[in-house]
Structures are given as structure tokens and as C-alpha cells.
Amino acid sequence: MRTKWTLILLGAAAVLLVPWMVVLGLTLPANTEVRHWSLAWIGLDVLMAAGCATTALLGLRGDSRARLTSSATASVAVLDAWFDITTAQSGPALALAAACAVAETALAGVCAFLALCDRRPSRAPASPEGHS
Template sequence: MTRTRRLKRWALILLGSSAVLLVPWMVVLALTLPTRTEVHNWSLAWIGLDVLMALGCAATAVLGLRGDARARLTASATASVAVLDAWFDLTTSPVGTELAVAVGSAVAEAGLAAACVFLALSKGRHGEPASR
């Protein structure tokens, strides 16, 4: 087995172990976290997610238009940020108008995430193999 394959195998074992170890941690959090809290820098946190999403979209567009295979990586990361943003939009909005706005935003972010996943899984421009 080559060194790269061994490293990949250990990385996958680490990821699988992390998934298993996160289950009891989630139980601890579910039992101990307060249902309400005061958050400092709330606007900075939300703006930060949007900045990450904008940078990810820009990087993916620039790299993708250049035919650079790294666009698949930025697309994947951007999809994750979009899903994260949608999750927090929905779970932190009170029932009513704010939740309706959050649902609309989450639908748009889900569309962005879907486009990013499509790009992350697709080959290079016009069906050509992605460049290296």
C-alpha cells in the first residue's frame, strides 16, 4: 500500500471515528445547553457567513471560468456555508414575518447550495475532464 493510500485510509478512519464520537457529545449538548442565550456580535456572525458565501461564490466563478479544477473545492465549501446559513436562518427566527423571510432566504440558499454541489461533482467546462 502506498503512503498516499495509507494516509487516505487513516484520514477516513479518523472521520468515521469522529462521527461515532460526536453522537454522545450531541447527547451531552442536548441535555445541557440552555434553550435561550444572549449573543454578542450577532450581526458580525451573520455578516461573516454572508461574506464567506460571497467569497466562495466569487472564487468558484473565477476558478470555474478559468477551467481550474480547484473550483470544485470552493464550490463544495460554498455549498456547506450556504446550508449552514440556511440552517441558522430557520432555527433562529421567531414564528411570523421573520420566519417567512428566513424560509425565503433558506430556499435561495438551498438553490445556491444545489448549484455548488452540481459544480463540485461535475467535470470541467463543456463536459471535458477537469484540469489538474
């Protein structure tokens, strides 16, 4: 029952985000100066590296939780690719961003494949029955 209400709230959040996106589209400036720009980009790469390493370690141990870390890593890679493309200046910077986005999208595809197709039994401890 708890899972059903969580999913209903998740669906409601999706619906409520639509008008918020409209507000953002109408009110955000076309460009802005950003503080800690390099830290933001390094942070995405740290998340991707940590996700790749964690997925590899868990996967090599046969732990089905690698599917979770792989899924999260795919999301971070897509996010990084999106920001690479949308924040790049035109010209050589955009070409470099596109090349990076291709690599990140490939990583996301591999991670999604692992998350969806790994059917090995888990060696992780099972949760007690009756808990959701």
C-alpha cells in the same frame, strides 16, 4: 496508507460526535443572548460571497479546484439556511428566514451540481507522484 488512517479517524470522529450531541441536547439552554450577532451573520455571507467569487473565477479559468470551492460554498449556504430557520422568531421574521433559506438552498444545489458534475480536465499543476 496515510489516506486510509485519515478516513478511519474521520469515521471515529463521526461516532464520537453522537454522544457529544446528546450532551449538548441535555445541557444547552433553550435560548441565550449573543454578542456580535450581526458580525456572525455577516461573516456567513462573506464566506458565501468569497466562495461564489472564487468558484466563478476558478471555473471560468477551467481550474478543477473550482469543484472544491463550490463544495465548500454549498456547505456554507446550507449552514446559513439552517441558522436562518432555527434562529428566527415566529411570524414575519420566520417567513423572511424561510425565503432566505430557499435562496440559500438553491445556491447550495447549484454549487453541489458544479462540484459533482464538472468533469473538465484541470489546468492546475499536477501534484508530484507518490505524494498523498
